[in-house]
Amino acid sequence: MKKILLGNEAIVKGALSAGVDFVSGYPGCPSAEIGQGFLDISKESKIYTEWSTNEKVALETAIGASFSGLKSLVNMKSFGINVCSDSLLPLAYTGTKAPMVIVVADDPACHSSAQSEQDSRGYAHLAQIPLLEPSTPQECYDLTILAFQISEKFNTPVLLRPTTRVAHQRAVVEFQDYVKKDEMKKGEFIKNPHQFSTMPPRTLEMKKELLDKIEKIKQFAEKSKANYISGGKSKLGIIASGVSYLYALEALEEMNLNIPVLKLGFFYPLPEKKVKDFIKGLKTVLVAEEIDGYIEREVVRLAKYTNPKLQIFGKNVLSTIGELNADKLGLALAKITGKKFKVNKIKEINLPKRTARLCEGCPYWYIFPALKRIAPDAIFGGDIGCNMIAGLPPHSMHDYLFSMGASLGISHGVKKSTNQKVISLMGDGTFFHAGIPALINAVYNKSNPLVVIADNRITAMTGHQQNPGMGKTGTNEVTEELKIEEIAKACGVKNIKVLDPINAKEFEDTVREFLGKEEVSLIVCRRICALLAKRQSNN
Amino acid sequence: MENKTFNVILSGVGGQGIVTLLSILDQAAFIDGYDIKSSELHGLSQRGGSIEAHVRFGKKVNSPLIQIGKVDLIIGLELTEGLRSAEKSSNQTKILINDYYFPFNDSLKLEMVKGYLDKISSNISIIPASKICKEKLEKDVVAGTYLLGYAVSKGLIPIKKESFIQAIKEVIPAKYQELNIKAFQLA
Numbered sequence: 001m002k003k004i005l006l007g008n009e010a011i012v013k014g015a016l017s018a019g020v021d022f023v024s025g026y027p028g029c030p031s032a033e034i035g036q037g038f039l040d041i042s043k044e045s046k047i048y049t050e051w052s053t054n055e056k057v058a059l060e061t062a063i064g065a066s067f068s069g070l071k072s073l074v075n076m077k078s079f080g081i082n083v084c085s086d087s088l089l090p091l092a093y094t095g096t097k098a099p100m101v102i103v104v105a106d107d108p109a110c111h112s113s114a115q116s117e118q119d120s121r122g123y124a125h126l127a128q129i130p131l132l133e134p135s136t137p138q139e140c141y142d143l144t145i146l147a148f149q150i151s152e153k154f155n156t157p158v159l160l161r162p163t164t165r166v167a168h169q170r171a172v173v174e175f176q177d178y179v180k181k182d183e184m185k186k187g188e189f190i191k192n193p194h195q196f197s198t199m200p201p202r203t204l205e206m207k208k209e210l211l212d213k214i215e216k217i218k219q220f221a222e223k224s225k226a227n228y229i230s231g232g233k234s235k236l237g238i239i240a241s242g243v244s245y246l247y248a249l250e251a252l253e254e255m256n257l258n259i260p261v262l263k264l265g266f267f268y269p270l271p272e273k274k275v276k277d278f279i280k281g282l283k284t285v286l287v288a289e290e291i292d293g294y295i296e297r298e299v300v301r302l303a304k305y306t307n308p309k310l311q312i313f314g315k316n317v318l319s320t321i322g323e324l325n326a327d328k329l330g331l332a333l334a335k336i337t338g339k340k341f342k343v344n345k346i347k348e349i350n351l352p353k354r355t356a357r358l359c360e361g362c363p364y365w366y367i368f369p370a371l372k373r374i375a376p377d378a379i380f381g382g383d384i385g386c387n388m389i390a391g392l393p394p395h396s397m398h399d400y401l402f403s404m405g406a407s408l409g410i411s412h413g414v415k416k417s418t419n420q421k422v423i424s425l426m427g428d429g430t431f432f433h434a435g436i437p438a439l440i441n442a443v444y445n446k447s448n449p450l451v452v453i454a455d456n457r458i459t460a461m462t463g464h465q466q467n468p469g470m471g472k473t474g475t476n477e478v479t480e481e482l483k484i485e486e487i488a489k490a491c492g493v494k495n496i497k498v499l500d501p502i503n504a505k506e507f508e509d510t511v512r513e514f515l516g517k518e519e520v521s522l523i524v525c526r527r528i529c530a531l532l533a534k535r536q537s538n539n
Numbered sequence: 540m541e542n543k544t545f546n547v548i549l550s551g552v553g554g555q556g557i558v559t560l561l562s563i564l565d566q567a568a569f570i571d572g573y574d575i576k577s578s579e580l581h582g583l584s585q586r587g588g589s590i591e592a593h594v595r596f597g598k599k600v601n602s603p604l605i606q607i608g609k610v611d612l613i614i615g616l617e618l619t620e621g622l623r624s625a626e627k628s629s630n631q632t633k634i635l636i637n638d639y640y641f642p643f644n645d646s647l648k649l650e651m652v653k654g655y656l657d658k659i660s661s662n663i664s665i666i667p668a669s670k671i672c673k674e675k676l677e678k679d680v681v682a683g684t685y686l687l688g689y690a691v692s693k694g695l696i697p698i699k700k701e702s703f704i705q706a707i708k709e710v711i712p713a714k715y716q717e718l719n720i721k722a723f724q725l726a
Contacts, residue, residue, distance in 0.1 A: 004562075004565050004566060004569050004575065029581050030581060032581070033581075111580050112580070112581065136576075164580070165578055165603055165604065168578060168579050168580060168581060169576060169577065169578055169603040170561070170562075170565050170575070170576070170577045170578075170579070170603075171574075171575060171576045171577075171600075171603075172569060172574065172575060243603070246576075246601050246602045246603065247601075247602050247604075249601040249602070250601040250602040250606075253601065325602070325604050325606065326601075326602050326604070326606050327606050327607065343606075343607065344606070344607045344608025344609070344629060345607070345608070346607050346626050346627060347625070347626045347627075347628065347659055348626065349622065349626055349655055349659070351619065351622065351623050351626075351647065352643075352645040352646060352647065353589070354552065354587075354588055354589045354619065354620070354643045354646070355588055355643075356553070356586040356587055356588040357586065357587040357588070357643065357644075358586075358587075359554075359586065359587065386586065389586065393644045393645065394644050461586065463581065
């Protein structure tokens with residue numbers, strides 16, 4: 001079957017073809033359409049799918065499935081791998097039982113990411129887990145299937161790392177329609193603590209097994225079709241990964257250059273022999289990869305033995321910051337070859353930037369200005385989600401912004417270190433994701449920041465995914481509705497108020513009162529997301 | 540169409556339906572037998588921020604992004620955002636912009652935006668698509684589909700008209716198909 005698919009849709013199709021049984025994840029951009037894609041078909045596909053409370057829990061959920069014999073897929077954005085890394089590293093040691101693929105979508109240029117321009121490929125080295133990089137939706141499909149195969153063959157989790165321009169690229173994909181299951185698969189957990197428990201001295205034995213396994217996977221990578229050479233013969237060559245490969249092809253076509261390009265689908269373990277054979281006959285090589293120069297460093301290392309005179313270009317001609325494109329590749333090639341490459345000039349007007357803004361009718365319009373008015377001197381901790389817009393004009397309120405739930409941990413530190421008033425603002429999704437341990441810490445250590453939870457009844461920013469506060473699962477099944485105020489109470493918070501922020505006087509009076517308290521206080525500003533309300537009334 | 544890849548930039552403000560418009564264009568090009576690649580953005584950038592999506596079709600398309608000065612057609616759903624994309628135009632680029640102004644903090648005044656648009660290219664048509672759709676169809680959300688129809692009727696996109704109608708039927712949910720087909724054929 002041939003159809004236009006978004007990269008993320010192609011990952012879903014690939015996993016379906018591979019016979020996935022179990023999907024968990026946490027929504028983020030640019031990966032959210034993967035989990036959503038499975039949720040949309042979970043009734044007919046009979047594939048268990050959930051949004052988990054955070055990426056660590058999502059990974060652990062899939063580990064449980066794998067140990068019970070179910071094929072699993074975990075989906076998350078770049079920062080998700082930071083959250084789940086605590087369980088990711090031991091997973092490399094235990095290995096999987098049934099195959100598992102972990103999709104981590106990076107966002108070069110931070111189109112939809114605040115906290116850092118992270119190159120998650122580093123985790124492949126850190127955790128010693130194979131990592132594949134697709135360039136196109138077709139490769140999203142093919143490499144997802146390959147990832148499951150590798151996982152099955154070697155009992156290792158496999159990372160698949162698309163970037164925004166791959167996950168959100170549309171192109172024609174040739175794929176097989178999947179075979180529907182008759183019923184949701186149930187596995188069996190067969191006890192095997194020797195494999196599943198990391199406990200010294202077994203841990204070091206496991207490390208040895210892991211290193212042996214990686215050697216075998218390296219041999220597999222050497223023969224894999226995921227790494228291939230295109231183009232003609234020349235003393236100049238390119239080694240490219242991910243979407244950079246496409247930019248390289250574009251630039252070469254324009255410059256009328258027919259030179260060999262080694263496309264690496266395998267990032268880790270690197271097919272070293274393949275790379276050595278490629279660079280052996282070259283005088284010059286350009287390594288084209290986005291963000292960090294991981295592959296370049298490997299090429300430098302390998303060239304020392306294979307071709308010490310090889311001239312290696314990479315991050316000295318292609319920036320470590322932001323995305324690449326065909327113009328940047330063309331300019332790099334022009335620098336190396338002395339050939340001309342014309343980059344058209346932008347007709348610069350210096351238009352002011354139109355940043356994200358709160359939607360019409362957004363409940364946060366009643367929260368941000370009120371807080372600013374009542375407590376102009378307060379230190380203001382911002383958090384991730386739609387409430388992040390508090391950091392942009394016209395609000396410009398953030399004094400710090402880090403990661404999911406971090407506003408509260410930092411606010412506690414500021415509060416303990418100063419005599420200043422501190423307000424921490426986070427959304428409902430973020431509170432469930434990572435806010436609760438920080439709240440417990442603030443109460444336990446006798447701090448007193450004011451926590452304002454902007455509860456718009458959904459995880460809105462990434463495209464309206466369900467969360468534990470809604471009383472609905474990802475597949476819209478009715479479930480326990482977890483109340484933020486009850487969790488806060490159980491965490492020992494004494495001063496709690498639930499209100500509708502549209503009641504300005506009540507909100508303002510409460511903020512004033514709570515800012516004077518000796519203990520942690522928490523206000524739940526509960527009002528439904530305006531887009532969600534509109535959608536519900538349309539249905 | 541010769542061997543060259545045809546490049547379209549669609550721009551506007553998050554929420555104006557750029558991704559839907561892109562899907563129609565992608566599908567129509569696919570129906571006409573072209574290779575396609577397109578690039579879009581979701582998430583933070585969609586919450587009322589600037590949106591620019593790229594669509595490329597031809598015999599064989601490599602990159603999903605269009606280089607500066609290589610765009611054949613720009614369809615802007617909002618004046619400032621149309622102008623922002625026009626910064627990347629060449630003298631050959633055809634530019635269609637919806638006569639709809641959606642200001643933001645620090646935004647340029649309408650007269651200034653129009654002034655820049657006059658200067659930046661001689662190939663710009665400013666079309667009251669939102670107004671026409673509101674008057675004739677009572678919905679301005681289909682302004683983009685109208686502009687697509689306008690571009691096709693003026694021969695600015697090398698894709699058959701019937702392929703667009705077919706694409707709308709394949710891409711748009713049933714209850715909005717008729718509205719979109721009407722908007723497409725209005726121009």
